[in-house]
Amino acid sequence: MSEKVLMKGNEAIAEAAIKAGCNFYFGYPITPQTEVAAYMAKRMPKIGGTFLQAESEIAAINMVIGVASTGKRVMTSSSSPGISLKSEGISYLAGCDLPALVVNVQRGGPGLGGIQPSQSDYFQATKGGGHGDYRNIVLAPSSVQEMAALTVKGFNLADKYRMVAMILADGTMGQMMEPVAIDDIEIETGEKPWALTGTECRRPRNIVNSLYLKPDVLEQKNFERFEKYKQIEENEALYESYMMDDADICIVSFGITARIAKNAIATARAKGIKAGLIRPITLWPFPKKPLLEAADKCRAFISVELSMGQLVEDVELATRCKKPVYLCNRTGGMIPSPDEVVAAIEKADKEAK
C-alpha cells in the first residue's frame, strides 16, 4: 500500500482520474471545485494529457462529447450553476450513449445561490437535469478516500454501460483534507468498437448521434437504453450499513451529512436509543432493497439532507411508506449540527410506535 498523504477532496478526484487513465479534462472555474481544474492544469501537461479551460461550461461539456466519442476517458467538473449549464450536453451524451465522468461539487442554490456546501442538486442529478428519458449513474462520496475511489469506479461504470457517471459531492467534501492512498487502481475499460477512431478503410464507419427523427426508431432506442438501466439497478446499487443490526430508527443520508449522522448515532445510543444509518453510495441506482428490508425492522426513518426535502422522497418510495419518514434538513449552505440530528432521532423515537 502506498503512503497516505493529506489531500483535498477536489485534488483527490483529479489525481484519481489521472491514475484511472483520464488524459483529457475540460472545465471552467467555479467555487468550491476550482482545485480540480487547478490540479489538472498542473498535472496534465506533465503526463502528455490535455487540460483546457474552456470559454464556458457549455463549451467544456461539448469538448467532453468530442473526446468521449473517440473512446478516450474524459471528464469535466463544476459546481451547481455550472452543472445546470452542462445539462444540455449531459443529455446529448446520454442520447449518444457516450461514457464520461461529470463531477458536481455542490453549493447552495437556486440561481447563483451561495458558495457553501449543499445537496440540493439531488433531483437534478438523479432524476434527469437535462431533457429526455435518461439516467446518470450518480456516486456520492463521504470521505476524501471515497472521492478518489468513486472517481475510478465512475470511469469504470461509465465505460461498462456507455453512459455518464456523475460524482455528486459538496463543498465540504471538495475542500476538506484527509489521508488518502491512491493505489490499487483497477482500470476496466473493455473494447470500444463503437468509437470514432478512423476506419483506416478496414471497417464500416461508426456514427455517434442522438438525432432519430422516426419516432418508432427513437422509441426502440429508449427501450434498449432502459433495459440497460434495469440491469444497472439490479447489479450496481451500493450502500453502507452502519449500526443497523438492532436499529429502531434508521437514518438515511449521504456525503457530509452521513458523517454528521454517525456522530449523532453515537450520542443517541449513549442515551439508549438504537439508531443506525443506511448511507446510499450510489444515489442512482438507489439502494431500494436494504431500505425496504429495514422498513420491516425499524420504527421510523429520518432523511438527513442539505436540501428542502429531496432525498426524503426516494426514502418514502423505497420503503413504500411502510413506516413514517421524517426530514431533518438545512439548506442554502447551512449544515445541521450533530445535536440537531440527535433531536430529530429523539422526536422520531418518541412519536413512532
Next chain:
Amino acid sequence: MATTKMVFAGFGGQGILFAGKFMAYNGLIADRQVSWLPSYGPEMRGGTANCNVIVSDEPIGSPIVDKPDVLVAMNLPSLDKYEDTVVPGGKIFVDSTLIERKVRRTDVDVYYIPATRLASEKKLDTLANMIITGKLVKEVDGFSLDNVQEVLSHIVSARHQDLLGFNRDALELGYNYQ
C-alpha cells in the same frame, strides 16, 4: 481513546490554514486519524479565516468542529466568535499582542502568548502562527515536536524549503515559551 477537536481562527494571511495543516500532519505521521476543513471563498482573499482540525485514535465522523477542545484565536473577532463554543475544560490559545482583552470563561485553560511581538523581535515575521502552534503542541496531550522536520517537509512547498528552518525555530520558540 483520545480525540482532539481544534479550531484555528484569525485574519486571512496569518497562516491559520497552514497552522492547522501542521497539526493534521502531526497526527498523520503519528499514524492517527485526521481531518482538516478550511473556511473557503471570500475569506481566502483577506478577512477572517478559520479551519477545523480533528486528530483522533478512532475513525472521524463529522469533520466539522462545533464544540472545540482547543481554540487558537489570532484576532479579536475570532475570540469573540468562538470563545463560548469551547468545551468546559478545553484550552484557549490567544495571541496577546493582537487581542487586548482577557478570556471571560473561567472553566477553560487559557494561554496568552504574545506571538506577533515575539515573531517580530526574533526576526520570524509572519510566523506568529507557528509560535502559537508550538505552545499548543506543548500543552495539548498527544502531540510532540519529535518529527517536526518530517511534518514540515510535507507542508512547506518545494520552492519554499529554505523557510523550513524558520518554521522550526518558531515552533520551538513557542514550545519553550513560559
